[in-house]
Amino acid sequence: MTGWLCIAGLGPGDEHLITPEVSAALAAATDVVGYIPYVARIAPRDGLTLHPSDNRVELDRARAALTMAAEGHKVVVVSSGDPGVFAMAAAVFEALERQPAWQALDIRVLPGITAMLAAAAKAGAPLGHDFCAINLSDNLKPAALIEARVRAAAGADFAMAFYNPRSASRSETFGRILEVLRQQCGPERLVIFARAVSTPEEAIHTVALRDATPEMADMRTVVIVGNAATRRVGRFVYTPRSALPAAPP
Amino acid sequence: MTGWLCIAGLGPGDEHLITPEVSAALAAATDVVGYIPYVARIAPRDGLTLHPSDNRVELDRARAALTMAAEGHKVVVVSSGDPGVFAMAAAVFEALERQPAWQALDIRVLPGITAMLAAAAKAGAPLGHDFCAINLSDNLKPAALIEARVRAAAGADFAMAFYNPRSASRSETFGRILEVLRQQCGPERLVIFARAVSTPEEAIHTVALRDATPEMADMRTVVIVGNAATRRVGRFVYTPRSALPAAPP
Numbered sequence: 327m328t329g330w331l332c333i334a335g336l337g338p339g340d341e342h343l344i345t346p347e348v349s350a351a352l353a354a355a356t357d358v359v360g361y362i363p364y365v366a367r368i369a370p371r372d373g374l375t376l377h378p379s380d381n382r383v384e385l386d387r388a389r390a391a392l393t394m395a396a397e398g399h400k401v402v403v404v405s406s407g408d409p410g411v412f413a414m415a416a417a418v419f420e421a422l423e424r425q426p427a428w429q430a431l432d433i434r435v436l437p438g439i440t441a442m443l444a445a446a447a448k449a450g451a452p453l454g455h456d457f458c459a460i461n462l463s464d465n466l467k468p469a470a471l472i473e474a475r476v477r478a479a480a481g482a483d484f485a486m487a488f489y490n491p492r493s494a495s496r497s498e499t500f501g502r503i504l505e506v507l508r509q510q511c512g513p514e515r516l517v518i519f520a521r522a523v524s525t526p527e528e529a530i531h532t533v534a535l536r537d538a539t540p541e542m543a544d545m546r547t548v549v550i551v552g553n554a555a556t557r558r559v560g561r562f563v564y565t566p567r568s569a570l571p572a573a574p575p
Numbered sequence: 576m577t578g579w580l581c582i583a584g585l586g587p588g589d590e591h592l593i594t595p596e597v598s599a600a601l602a603a604a605t606d607v608v609g610y611i612p613y614v615a616r617i618a619p620r621d622g623l624t625l626h627p628s629d630n631r632v633e634l635d636r637a638r639a640a641l642t643m644a645a646e647g648h649k650v651v652v653v654s655s656g657d658p659g660v661f662a663m664a665a666a667v668f669e670a671l672e673r674q675p676a677w678q679a680l681d682i683r684v685l686p687g688i689t690a691m692l693a694a695a696a697k698a699g700a701p702l703g704h705d706f707c708a709i710n711l712s713d714n715l716k717p718a719a720l721i722e723a724r725v726r727a728a729a730g731a732d733f734a735m736a737f738y739n740p741r742s743a744s745r746s747e748t749f750g751r752i753l754e755v756l757r758q759q760c761g762p763e764r765l766v767i768f769a770r771a772v773s774t775p776e777e778a779i780h781t782v783a784l785r786d787a788t789p790e791m792a793d794m795r796t797v798v799i800v801g802n803a804a805t806r807r808v809g810r811f812v813y814t815p816r817s818a819l820p821a822a823p824p
Contacts, residue, residue, distance in 0.1 A: 336685035345688065350591065377715030380600045383815075410695045412816075418705030433798040435696035437688050440596065446659045447684035454665030456724055458707040458733060466817040475705055478731035484707060560678030564668035567633075567661075568715040 332568050333415045335438015336367055337410040340524035343439045360404035360414070360489060368404065372413055382465070384414060388421035392428045408440035409447060412461045412489045424462040442487035446519030448530050450562030452518055452550045456531040457485035462492070462499055469499055475483040476503055480510040485565055486551040491543040501540040507551060508535050518550040519543055532563050582645040582664045583689015584657040585616055589773035592688045598768055600685060608640040609653035609663070617653065631714070633663060637670035643679045654701050657689035661710045661738045691736035691796040694769030697779050699811030701767055701799050706734040711741070711748055717789060718748055729759040734814055735800040742793040750789040756800060757784050765812055767799040768792055780814050 328500055332351040337343035352358065357366050358373050362465045365378035379387050386401070389417050405413035414436050446453045459481040462472060479486050492500045507515065513536035521529045521544070531542065535551075556565040581600040586592035601607065607617050616629035637652070641787050644650045654662035664684050671677050695702045709730040711721060728735050741749045754763065762785035763793050770778045770793070780791065784800075792798055805814040 337594075340596070342599070343594050343686070345586075345594060347591040350712060396814045408692050408696075410700045410702050411750050412703075414701035415696075416813055416816045418701075419700055419808050419811055420599070420815055422811070423806075423808040426809070433811075435700065437592070437692045437696040439686050439688065440692065443657050443659060443686045443689065447664075447686040451659045451664035451684065453659050453669055453708075454661075454668075456707065456709045458705065458728070459702075460705045461802070475731045475733065478733075479707070482727035484724065486729075519660075559672040561666050562668055562671070562682075564665055566669055567665045 327479065329395040329398040329400060329431065331401045331403065331433045331542070332436050333403045333405070333409040333418050333434070334436040335365060335413070336404055336406055337439040338407055338441050338444040338524045339522065341445065343524055345436070345438065348436050348438060354400055354479055355402040356400045358386055358402050358404055358438050364404045364406050377436070384417035388414065388418040389425075390543070391418065392421055392425070392431065395431050395433075396428060403478065405438070406441070408438040410437065411440045441489065441523060442550065445518065445525045445530070445548045445550060447531065448520065448523055448528070449518045449550065450559070451564040452516070452552050452556055453485055453486060453487065454565040454567055455553055455555070456545070457487060457489055459487045459489065461489045462503065463490040464499055469502070473502065473506060476489055476506055477510065480507060483553045485553045485556065488549040488551070490545060491549050492540060493545050497563055500543060502534070504538055504540065511535060511551070511554070515554075516552040516556050516558070518563060519547055520550065521547040578644040578680070579651060580640055580650045580652065580667070581685050582652045582654070582658045582667050582683070583685040584662070584689070585655055586611060586688040587656055587690050587693040587773045588771065592693065592773055593652040594685070594687065596661050597685050597687060603649055604651040605649045607653055608636055613653045613655050628778055630751050633666035634670055637663065637667040638674075639742065640667065641670055641674065641680065643683075645677060645682050654687070654688070654797050657687045658684055659686065660689045660705065663685050668703060690738065690769075690772060693772045694767065694779070694797045694799060696709040697769065697772055697777070698767045698781065698799065699808070700781045700813040701765070701801050702734055703738065703816055706736060706800055708736045708738065708739045710721070711752065712739040713748055718751075721748065722751065722755060725755055726759065729756060732802045734802045734805060737798040737800070739794060740796055740798050741789060742794050749792060753784070753789065760784060760800070760803070764803075765801040765805050765807070767812060768796055769799065770796045772797070781807070
């Protein structure tokens with residue numbers, strides 16, 4: 327039996343947002359590896375072993391998956407959203423870098439609908455012009471670097487999507503970022519808090535930066551900050567395609 | 576008959592990257608509207624009228640789609656990739672802004688796999704850390720703003736994805752951007768040219784910035800520039816999750 331490893335994105339939650347490519351890989355797999363709530367999304371079946379593991383053990387999980395693939399298993403590592411955006415793909419390549427013998431394995435990354443795109447679609451089109459994606463978790467980078475990137479992005483008038491804005495263990499980073507944004511973007515800038523997009527717990531709220539508080543976000547929230555031109559139209563929020571003044575209607 | 580409008584992303588090309596949500600909307604539609612090569616991806620069937628239109632008429636196309644939905648048609652506006660990323664969603668909201676009577680319509684945006692995520696997945700995980708998406712087309716914004724954003728992003732060590740890097744009518748912008756990048760990022764920085772990802776014409780090349788030339792890109796190419804830590808591992812390119820020095824193996 328020839329083993330393989332797919333690092334697959336399950337999208338934000340709704341089964342209808344899982345690509346057929348990912349569904350086919352899951353149907354062919356012998357083993358599914360991932361963080362507990364993502365593995366819980368996979369239906370059990372004969373011939374499939376589920377390997378849920380806790381958060382913050384990404385490198386161990388990647389090694390375990392690569393070991394099984396090297397032994398001939400057909401392994402899918404599952405991430406929420408897209409595996410290449412603040413998710414498992416980078417961890418697998420880190421493990422691969424430390425163990426060159428695994429580099430000959432059949433390894434593929436299968437893209438998925440990442441949270442910011444699902445959130446943007448529900449809100450309208452807030453990422454319709456140039457934008458940045460920034461992980462606000464300071465597990466793996468200093469808070470000063472996060473702040474410097476937010477300043478650079480706001481200074482160049484990018485729209486921004488923030489992943490992992492807030493957890494119990496670091497309640498201050500996001501509050502500080504909101505302060506920086508208020509200084510640079512002014513109180514009227516629109517901010518979208520999109521929680522648990524495409525799940526039964528979905529909640530999407532748009533507020534002016536003046537009214538944004540850290541408590542509006544948790545680890546299931548993606549936060550989108552518009553650029554200077556982002557505005558409401560009816561129940562939607564969108565960023566026009568043009569950085570030039572609007573043409574007359 | 577109650578009309579509706581979906582603005583749907585067809586992904587980068589491969590049918591297996593179209594979400595079931597988008598397939599269901601297409602199956603229920605009476606009309607499909609979009610740029611000629613994207614509408615050509617939709618199989619004709621009884622009861623479905625295809626409305627292909629040329630490039631650079633996005634606002635006219637959006638108005639036509641909204642008019643049909645207001646008349647009771649079930650309309651899908653198709654974009655390649657994700658409709659919210661340099662595609663049709665923003666154009667539809669621009670049209671909606673100019674015609675408030677349409678704002679009561681049933682309108683939904685259905686996300687798709689955008690080119691940079693499909694390209695990143697094929698290459699490995701080059702967007703595994705904070706990144707920006709920048710449209711290099713200067714149809715709708717001044718070249719100076721594009722350059723300022725690239726400088727800001729490079730200065731804050733974001734990875735970058737460039738959409739629409741080059742067309743026959745503007746061969747100079749991208750050459751200038753490569754020059755700016757060489758100044759700011761040095762000659763060793765990795766650049767991925769991903770053309771026609773997930774189609775039979777797919778071609779993905781990774782080079783050092785020193786060897787990157789404008790001719791390596793066309794309008795079907797998405798270009799990904801790594802951050803300072805982006806590196807090769809075997810046949811892959813990835814950006815580690817950590818901005819901190821690597822832990823010992």
